[in-house]
Amino acid sequence: MLKQASLVLRDGTTLDDLIMQDTNEVSLRVMTDEELYGHEMERIFAKTWLLLGHESEIPKSGDFIVRDMAEDNVIIARDREGGVNVSLNVCPHRGMRVCLGEAGNKPIHQCIYHGWAFKPNGDFIGAPVERESMHGNNVDKATLGLKKARVHLYGGLIFATWNIEGPSFDDYLGDIKYYMDQLFCRTDNGLELLGPPQRFVLPCNWKVPGEQSGSDGFHTLTLHRSLMEGGVMGGTAETIYDQAPGMYGVDVSCEQGHSLRCLEAEKTFKMFADIPFEGKSTEERLNLLTPPGITKEMIPELFKNLSEDQVEQLATFPPQVGGMFPNILIAFIFAPRTDGGSSGALALHTYVPRGPNHVEFVNFIFAEKDAPEQMKRDMLQNSVQQTGTSGTIEQDDADVWPVIMRNARGGVSKHMTLKYQALHGHERPEGWKGGGLLYPGFTKDDTQWNWWMAYHKLMSES
Amino acid sequence: MTWVTKSTAAPDSTTILRGLSSRRRVPVGSEVYNRLLETLYDEAAVLDERRFDDWIAMLSPDLVYQAPIRLTRTGANKDRDVMRTMFHFDDDYTSIMMRMGRLQKSAWAEDPPSRCRRFVTNVRVGECDTPGDYEVVSYLFLERSRGDNPHNETLTAERRDIWREQDGAYVLAKREIIVDQSVLGMSNLAIFL
Numbered sequence: 001m002l003k004q005a006s007l008v009l010r011d012g013t014t015l016d017d018l019i020m021q022d023t024n025e026v027s028l029r030v031m032t033d034e035e036l037y038g039h040e041m042e043r044i045f046a047k048t049w050l051l052l053g054h055e056s057e058i059p060k061s062g063d064f065i066v067r068d069m070a071e072d073n074v075i076i077a078r079d080r081e082g083g084v085n086v087s088l089n090v091c092p093h094r095g096m097r098v099c100l101g102e103a104g105n106k107p108i109h110q111c112i113y114h115g116w117a118f119k120p121n122g123d124f125i126g127a128p129v130e131r132e133s134m135h136g137n138n139v140d141k142a143t144l145g146l147k148k149a150r151v152h153l154y155g156g157l158i159f160a161t162w163n164i165e166g167p168s169f170d171d172y173l174g175d176i177k178y179y180m181d182q183l184f185c186r187t188d189n190g191l192e193l194l195g196p197p198q199r200f201v202l203p204c205n206w207k208v209p210g211e212q213s214g215s216d217g218f219h220t221l222t223l224h225r226s227l228m229e230g231g232v233m234g235g236t237a238e239t240i241y242d243q244a245p246g247m248y249g250v251d252v253s254c255e256q257g258h259s260l261r262c263l264e265a266e267k268t269f270k271m272f273a274d275i276p277f278e279g280k281s282t283e284e285r286l287n288l289l290t291p292p293g294i295t296k297e298m299i300p301e302l303f304k305n306l307s308e309d310q311v312e313q314l315a316t317f318p319p320q321v322g323g324m325f326p327n328i329l330i331a332f333i334f335a336p337r338t339d340g341g342s343s344g345a346l347a348l349h350t351y352v353p354r355g356p357n358h359v360e361f362v363n364f365i366f367a368e369k370d371a372p373e374q375m376k377r378d379m380l381q382n383s384v385q386q387t388g389t390s391g392t393i394e395q396d397d398a399d400v401w402p403v404i405m406r407n408a409r410g411g412v413s414k415h416m417t418l419k420y421q422a423l424h425g426h427e428r429p430e431g432w433k434g435g436g437l438l439y440p441g442f443t444k445d446d447t448q449w450n451w452w453m454a455y456h457k458l459m460s461e462s
Numbered sequence: 463m464t465w466v467t468k469s470t471a472a473p474d475s476t477t478i479l480r481g482l483s484s485r486r487r488v489p490v491g492s493e494v495y496n497r498l499l500e501t502l503y504d505e506a507a508v509l510d511e512r513r514f515d516d517w518i519a520m521l522s523p524d525l526v527y528q529a530p531i532r533l534t535r536t537g538a539n540k541d542r543d544v545m546r547t548m549f550h551f552d553d554d555y556t557s558i559m560m561r562m563g564r565l566q567k568s569a570w571a572e573d574p575p576s577r578c579r580r581f582v583t584n585v586r587v588g589e590c591d592t593p594g595d596y597e598v599v600s601y602l603f604l605e606r607s608r609g610d611n612p613h614n615e616t617l618t619a620e621r622r623d624i625w626r627e628q629d630g631a632y633v634l635a636k637r638e639i640i641v642d643q644s645v646l647g648m649s650n651l652a653i654f655l
Contacts, residue, residue, distance in 0.1 A: 100534070100536050101533075101534055101535050101536035101537070101539075101540075102533045102534040102535065102644060103533055103535070104535060104536065104537070104539055106537075194547060194548065195531070195545055195547035195548025195549075196531060196533060196545055196547075196548055197548070198531060198548065198549075198550060198646075199531075199644065199645040199646065200645060200646035200647070200648065200649065200650075201645055201646070201647055201649075202649045203649065223570060225567075225568040226564045226567055226568045226569055229564075229567045229568060230560065230563060230564060230567075237567070360645065365548065380548075380549075380552060381552045381553075381557070384548075384549050384550070384551070384552040385552065385553065385557050385560075385561075388550075389550040389551075389646060389650060389651045390529075390550055390551050390650070390651035390652070392560075392561060392564055392569070394650070395569070395571035395572075395650040395651070395652040396569070396570045396571045398571070398649045398650040399570055399571040399649070399650060399652070400570070401649075402649060403609075
């Protein structure tokens with residue numbers, strides 16, 4: 001049974017009062033409301049698939065990392081059979097964290113409080129002084145394991161959910177999978193994480209960066225003006241609004257709230273060199289402008305792992321930035337270097353809620369596993385210099401978000417609205433092969449509104 | 463100096479390397495020590511006062527400027543907590559110049575600018591194998607004031623530097639900033655450490 005808009009806050013405010021579908025507005029109050037935050041923990045973060053890391057972080061049996069599924073701390077460990085397990089890092093005995101380190105290798109995880117011990121897959125082994133049955137006299141050991149999450153590996157990315165019987169990962173991805181595959185499932189040996197993620201905490205609600213991850217292309221032109229001034233995106237400071245570099249393309253989205261901005265390669269390429277694509281085959285185009293992270297030697301692998309249509313898109317309209325609902329940002333960016341190189345930057349972020357007023361920004365930096373060592377080195381530098389803590393692009397985002405958050409606290413300001421009224425409407429470009437909701441032309445608010453609609457849908461279901 | 467950065471996310475590659483590695487100590491109060499200490503004080507003032515051209519003049523063109531991330535570790539590996547495969551800063555002279563160019567234009571993260579005060583203490587100096595190169599290890603305590611926020615953002619770190627004698631002054635050839643937080647409490651690093 002569908003219970004639409006069943007969410008009512010204690011003061012009588014409904015979800016539809018906060019997310020106004022007739023005018024495409026969202027009340028700023030959503031960013032600070034503690035009651036709403038409590039519902040988000042249950043209705044979104046305990047229900048949907050969440051990104052935790054990459055299996056290249058735990059290559060060997062017994063390897064583990066510790067991450068957060070919103071405010072629930074989990075252990076991600078590889079077992080002896082090679083499987084990846086995600087278990088709640090809460091001892092079922094007295095609630096202590098079982099694993100206190102952030103990463104390492106342990107065949108057994110033993111709680112330091114009373115010594116209960118667990119396998120990498122979360123199964124309970126026993127409590128000390130076996131003869132005294134300190135786990136209880138009449139309790140089946142099989143019931144005393146760490147609480148296990150449901151796990152799915154996608155292109156080596158580790159996703160997990162507490163929704164054991166819920167939608168499959170493919171259902172969660174929906175029509176965006178066709179496009180995501182072009183980024184995450186395109187080579188024989190896939191991606192690898194170049195190191196553990198950068199982590200830092202911002203004083204703002206998770207939805208402030210969250211809604212931006214729904215493919216806010218427009219802010220690049222203004223907030224990231226220094227990209228244009230520095231010549232990274234083509235044009236000069238004087239021609240920013242005339243040329244609007246990076247603004248035109250096809251934004252793709254789906255009802256699950258995910259989205260990607262597919263920018264025309266020829267136009268992106270023109271920013272760096274004037275070689276037209278006309279009359280050139282997919283393979284020739286890929287050789288002219290290899291997607292970020294791909295070497296010319298890897299091009300045959302693209303044809304092997306993707307459909308012909310997918311490769312053609314990757315050569316002409318490569319997905320570059322976007323996100324997965326609720327809290328993932330994707331950046332596969334062409335990153336020309338000042339020294340002339342252009343190996344690109346591949347980064348994923350998760351925006352992990354830390355209470356209603358804070359978010360942890362987790363920055364994962366990738367390269368193709370089979371890329372040459374020097375290319376990995378270049379890509380690490382590109383990503384660190386452009387994204388995350390010191391990244392010249394995202395420094396500016398991190399400066400804006402906490403200020404929006406402060407505004408959302410004002411008795412008057414919190415009733416102001418975020419506006420998503422520059423809408424294009426779904427339109428299928430001629431000859432476009434992929435599915436989903438499509439928005440060709442100048443990047444607008446459609447994909448971010450779809451992000452809020454996905455939020456509305458989950459928050460309506462108790 | 464070459465940096466071998468073997469890319470891997472697996473934490474086994476973590477090293478313990480901290481502090482001063484040179485065995486030829488430059489004693490506190492000696493002329494070289496005093497001049498290097500003066501250089502560190504001058505550098506802190508240059509950065510606090512945002513005199514970036516003066517800072518560039520203190521950098522060697524072969525500069526390596528990195529801030530590895532920290533991890534929380536336990537057990538036998540509890541001291542292997544500096545991950546030199548991932549960084550908060552991973553820069554060289556060229557990229558520092560790129561950051562400088564940006565700061566002159568629309569770098570909103572520092573416009574309006576932070577008001578920073580860098581406290582540099584616990585300075586230890588050793589001689590490198592290359593004559594004229596000195597290994598300088600210091601503690602950094604940074605207080606950063608932003609906008610009308612009455613609470614400063616702070617950061618503590620160990621800095622492992624190589625300073626090179628050149629034309630009667632010292633230039634920075636290498637800096638490794640080992641921050642103490644595994645999760646930074648500072649919302650960006652739009653400033654230099």
